[in-house]
Amino acid sequence: MGQYKAAVIGLGQIGLTYDFDPKRERPSSHSLAYQLNPCFELIAASDKRREQGKALQQIAPKATFYQSMDELLQNHAVDVISICTPPAHHLPAIYSILEKSKPKVIFCEKPLVSSVDEAIALKQLLQAANCLLVPNLSRRWNSGMQRVKTHVISGRYGELQKVHARYTRGIFNTGAHLFDLIHWWAGQIDEVQVVERVKTSADNDSDPSFTFTFRIGKNIGGFAEAFDDEQYYLFEMDLYFSQGKIEIRNSGDDAFYYQVGEHRLFSGFKSLHLERHESRLLKEANLGNAVNHLVKVLDGLEQPICTVDDSIYPLYVAEALLRSYNNNCSGERVGVY
CATH class of the missing domain: 3.30.360.10 (Dihydrodipicolinate Reductase; domain 2)
Incomplete structure (x- = not known):
């Protein structure tokens, strides 16, 4: 049983399937990074494609698969949620997560949002929420x-x-x-x-x-x-x-x-x-290092080395x-x- 509960939204390459590439160092996906870390329990993941559920079981057999993010949020309380959907879906996903769940950390893929205007809206949203957002600028x-x-x-x-x-x-x-x-x-x-x-x-x-x-x-x-x-x-x-x-x-x-x-x-x-x-x-394996860092952030031992402003700057x-x-x-x- 992990100390912190995690979920992954979006089971594409960075969310899941990179770890089926034998040339990549493991973990190369959010799903396996949580699965391999003893301080986390990957309890659920979602993707609109039903076939991704079978792939998820190969990486994390105890994780529950959903085709709906909203259903996942209704059924599980989590400490960390990874957003691995296409960038155009990031801001709506963050709105839904903050409305329907209370994670301690949102770990979001880059680009964080699709435009500077969306970035400004995101900063305003986060200021009103008691949730830390850590972007994955993996290097x-x-x-x-x-x-x-x-x-x-x-x-x-x-x-x-x-x-x-x-x-x-x-x-x-x-x-x-x-x-x-x-x-x-x-x-x-x-x-x-x-x-x-x-x-x-x-x-x-x-x-x-x-x-x-x-x-x-x-x-x-x-x-x-x-x-x-x-x-x-x-x-x-x-x-x-x-x-x-x-x-x-x-x-x-x-x-x-x-x-x-x-x-x-x-x-x-x-x-x-x-x-x-x-x-x-x-x-x-950068994602393995990132999840290790998230544990220290959750434990109050470190501050994030990648902030929302860092991720907005490239936009x-x-x-x-x-x-x-x-x-x-x-x-x-x-x-x-």
């Missing part, structure tokens, strides 16, 4: 990404000067992770300018992908390049410092750290030398990119706020 739970933040803040490699990124699958989907990591490590993006729109599979979800430039404050410049994921999936970042460089490769599974030293080929010049390589960072960047794309004849940068 924040990874210790390798946490170490990158520590090195940026400590100045180990000098002053951060440039950020280069390569990504696929949309400014709202993958963009949520990209913009959050930049914000978390370096600060808020102040201005953006779209260079071109790039076709990706996220177009099917009305989630465009752009190659664009950006600025963080006065001293940090950036360039993000979009790629077609039908050719290959890509999520990479390069952080250039005055005395070194950090490279994020393979969707965050590898981190390379470089320091400045004498150039091997040319006298009087310096070059980057590999200091160390951290590999298999995703072996940790401001995405909407600024849309404005830049729609007004690209001007060739001017567009402010994020």
